[in-house]
Amino acid sequence: MIGRLAAPLLVLAIVLLAWVLFLHAFQVSPLVGKSPQAVAHYLFATPASSRDRAALLAAVGVTLVHAASGFLLGLGLGVGAAILVVLSPAAERGLLPLAIVLRSVPLVAMTPLIVLVFGRGGAAVAVIGALIVFFPTLVNMVLGLRSASGLSADLVRVHGGGGLAVLRKVGFPSALPALFTSMRLSAPAALVGALLAEWLATGDGIGYRMQRDITAFRAADLWSALVLVTLCSLALYAILAAAETAVTGRYRQSPRV
Numbered sequence: 001m002i003g004r005l006a007a008p009l010l011v012l013a014i015v016l017l018a019w020v021l022f023l024h025a026f027q028v029s030p031l032v033g034k035s036p037q038a039v040a041h042y043l044f045a046t047p048a049s050s051r052d053r054a055a056l057l058a059a060v061g062v063t064l065v066h067a068a069s070g071f072l073l074g075l076g077l078g079v080g081a082a083i084l085v086v087l088s089p090a091a092e093r094g095l096l097p098l099a100i101v102l103r104s105v106p107l108v109a110m111t112p113l114i115v116l117v118f119g120r121g122g123a124a125v126a127v128i129g130a131l132i133v134f135f136p137t138l139v140n141m142v143l144g145l146r147s148a149s150g151l152s153a154d155l156v157r158v159h160g161g162g163g164l165a166v167l168r169k170v171g172f173p174s175a176l177p178a179l180f181t182s183m184r185l186s187a188p189a190a191l192v193g194a195l196l197a198e199w200l201a202t203g204d205g206i207g208y209r210m211q212r213d214i215t216a217f218r219a220a221d222l223w224s225a226l227v228l229v230t231l232c233s234l235a236l237y238a239i240l241a242a243a244e245t246a247v248t249g250r251y252r253q254s255p256r257v
Contacts, residue, residue, distance in 0.1 A: 011234060012230075012231075012234055015230060016036060019035075019036060020035065020036065023035060031219060032219055033219070033223075034219055034220050034223040034224075038220060038223070039220065039223050039224050039227055042220040042221070042223075042224055043056075043224055052221065052224070055209075056206070056209070056221070056224055056225060056228055057228075059204075059205055059206040059208075059209045059225070060205075060206050060225075060228050060229070060232060062198075062204055062205040062206070063191065063194050063195065063198065063205040063206045063207060063229075063232075064191075064194075064232065066122070066125040066126075066129070066194035066197060066198065066202070066205055067129060067187075067190045067191040067193070067194040068190075069122060069125060069126040069129060070125060070126050070127070070128060070129010070130050070132065070133060070190045070193050070194060070197075071129055071133055071186060071187055071190035073126045073127075073129065073130040073133075074129060074130035074131070074132065074133025074134040074137060074186065074190065075133055075137055075182070075183065075186065077130060077134050077137075078133060078134045078135070078136075078137025078138040078141060078182065079137060079141055079179070081095050081099070081134070081138050082137070082138050082141030082142045082145060083141075083145070083167065085138070085142050086142060086145045086146060086167065086171065087164075087167070095138075096138075099134065099135050099138055099139075100135075102131060102134070102135065103135045107128065107131060107132065107193070107196065108196070108200075110131070111128060111196065111197070111200045111201065112200070114127050114128055114201075115200065115201045120201045120202055120203070121202070122202075124197060124201050124202070125193075125194060125197040125198075125201070125202060128193045128194075128196060128197045128201075129190045129193040129194055129197070131193070132186065132189045132190055132192070132193040133182075133186040133189065133190050133193075136182050136185055136186055136189075137179075137182040137183075137186060140178040140179070140181055140182040141175055141178055141179060141182065143178055144171075144174060144175030144176075144177065144178025144179065145167065145171040145172070145174070145175045145178075147174050147175070147178075148166075148170040148171045148173075148174040148175075156169050156170060176244075176247065176248055177244075177248070180240060180241075180243070180244035180247075180248075183240050183244075184237055184240045184241060184244075187233075187236040187237065187240060188233040188236060188237065191229065191232060191233055191236070194207065195207035195210070195229070198211075199211050206225050206228065206229060209221070209225060210222055210225045210226070213225065
């Protein structure tokens, strides 16, 4: 568990180092490129810091709600589609090509159509996030469900179990690592999808605030927003890594029925 939690901290340290080196290597003007010290000063050391922090955190909260809706929808659809693919060859022939086609179309190009169909509210945000999460969840879960032990599956069938029983007793336990891998990869991606939806559709959240920062040349606020989004991504990864350790650990200790 400590090793899994150390990974986001290592990534954070690398990002900070790359941030400082980038500003120095390209000699970015302080008016445009803000250092970690400048961001900290903006967030904690100016008379308006408390107000700016509150506004940024409120915008991040909206974005996290948007990201959660897309993440949960995409995760549920991906797991459900994986079950259909494993149980039915006909579903595999129909769903996998469709998933590959959806994956190959740039999301930026699809967003106007999604907004036209679903409007500029939460439904469009959920669909955009779900499209990002669906494909990796589907692929990983299909591989995970099919990695189940054939001997264990045969044992369930010998005792009268059908395809669903094999999935419940053998497939899902074997697919837990694949499920959590999909979740760890998809959660930051869902956050990016929420930002895209806010830029192009909803007009709220931290994504829209960043767009306004660019227009108004509020570099310090923009860099602060980027820092918060990065911290949220790392936090989501760490939380899911800890959840994976806890769930898989408890499953190993629990007797199978």
